Amino acid sequence: xxxxxxxxxxxxxxxxxxxxxxxxxxxxxxxxxxxxxxxxxxxxxxxxxxxxxxxxxxxxxxxxxxxxxxxx
Numbered sequence: 001x002x003x004x005x006x007x008x009x010x011x012x013x014x015x016x017x018x019x020x021x022x023x024x025x026x027x028x029x030x031x032x033x034x035x036x037x038x039x040x041x042x043x044x045x046x047x048x049x050x051x052x053x054x055x056x057x058x059x060x061x062x063x064x065x066x067x068x069x070x071x072x
Contacts, residue, residue: 007054009052010052022046025045
């Protein structure tokens, strides 16, 4: 859908299955809420897989910048 972004860093460093796992985990955490410990576990999982959702982070930062610049 238009509200999703395939993180190319994850695709490059892993594969589509890992990307799907990351997406589903993020959706679940956003839907049900999350604790600091949940984030620590997620970070540990990412480190063990050698991945970083940097592509999505970059796009989020760019979107926030454009929102600030373009909002009167």
